[in-house]
Amino acid sequence: MPNTPRHFINLRDFDADLLKDIIKNAHQLKAQKFNPPQLFKGLSLAMMFDKRSTRTRMSFEVAMKQLGGHSIVLNKSDIQLGGSESVESTAQVMSRFVDGIMLRLSDHAMMEELAKHATIPVINGMTDISHPCQIMADVMTIEEKLGGIQGKKIAWFGDYNNVTQSFVDASEKFDFEFIAAVPEDIIPTADKRCTVTSDAKAAAKDADVLVTDTWVSMGQEGKTLDKFWPYQVNSGLMALAKEHAIFMHCMPIHEWEEVSQDVAKSPASVILDEAENRLHAQKAILAWCLEETGVVV
Helix, strand or coil: CCCCCCCECCHHHCCHHHHHHHHHHHHHHHHCCCCCCCCCCCCEEEEEECCCCCHHHHHHHHHHHHCCCEEEEEEHHHCCECCCECHHHHHHHHHHHCCEEEEECCCHHHHHHHHHHCCCCEEEEECCCCCHHHHHHHHHHHHHHHCCCCCCEEEEECCCCHHHHHHHHHHHHHCCEEEEECCHHHCCCCCCCCEEECCHHHHHCCCCEEEECCCCCCCCCCCCCHHHHHHCECHHHHCCCCCCCEEEECCCCCCCCCECHHHHCCCCECHHHHHHHHHHHHHHHHHHHCHHHCCCC
16 A cells, blocks of 8 residues: 555545546446446455444445445444544554545544554545535536536535535535525634525525535434524425526435425435435545555546
C-alpha cells in the first residue's frame, strides 16, 4: 500500500474533476450490473457500525461481493474501538488484516483519527456531520433522471443534518444551486456557502429536485416535531417546482412525516433508484480507493 492511502471522508476534500470521474465510473459499473468485472478479487473490506444499518451495510457488502471481493461486518460490541484499545492501535492492526475499512460511526472525529493512523483506505459510510457516499449516489441519480446536475436547483426541506452538509459540499463541486428550507431556530450562522431560508414555498419555487430526510435520526427519539411540519414535502410544495421535478429521500422514511404518502409513491419519486445507486456509486468509490492495490478503474 502507498504511504498515503486514498481515504474517502469528506466531499469538500476532493477535486471536482475526480468526483465527476468517480460518478462516471459508477454509471459504467451500473451498466455492467449483470456481468460485473471482478475488480476486487482477493481483496477484503472491513465494515464497522455503531448503529443499525440497511442501505449502507447491504450496498457495501454486495458491492464487494459482486466485484469479486470479501467483506467482514463488525458491530460496536464486536471490536475494541472506543474500548480498552486506542483508535491508533485499532487502525494499525486492521491495516494488517484487510485492504480497506468502511466506517458508519456517529463520531466524525473518531473516524478521522482512525484514518490518520490507518495505512489502508478509510471510507466514510456516515457520521453525524457527513454522508458523502449518499450524496454521490444522489448526484448519480439526478444525472440519470434529469440529464445532468450542473445548474440545477436542488431544494432541501426539514432538518439541517449530515446529509444537508454533504449536499452543500457537493454544490461547490458539481456546480448546482442548493437551497435549504429549515425552521428559523436551526438556520446555521457559520456556513454561508448556500442559501438557507425558513420559507419552504420559496425554496420549492422552480426547483428541479426536492429532497428531505427524516426529522428524527437514530438517537434523537422523543424529539419534538411541531416546528418541522411546515417543511413536509407534499403535493403543495411539489406543485411549486418545475414540471419535471423529482423527489428524493435517502431513507428510511418516517411514514408519513417528512414526506406525504402521495409524493413518496408518485411518479416523481425516485427514492428506490436512489437507494440502488448507493450500490453502484460505492463500487466506484471503492475502485478509486483501492486502485493502488492493482484495481483497474
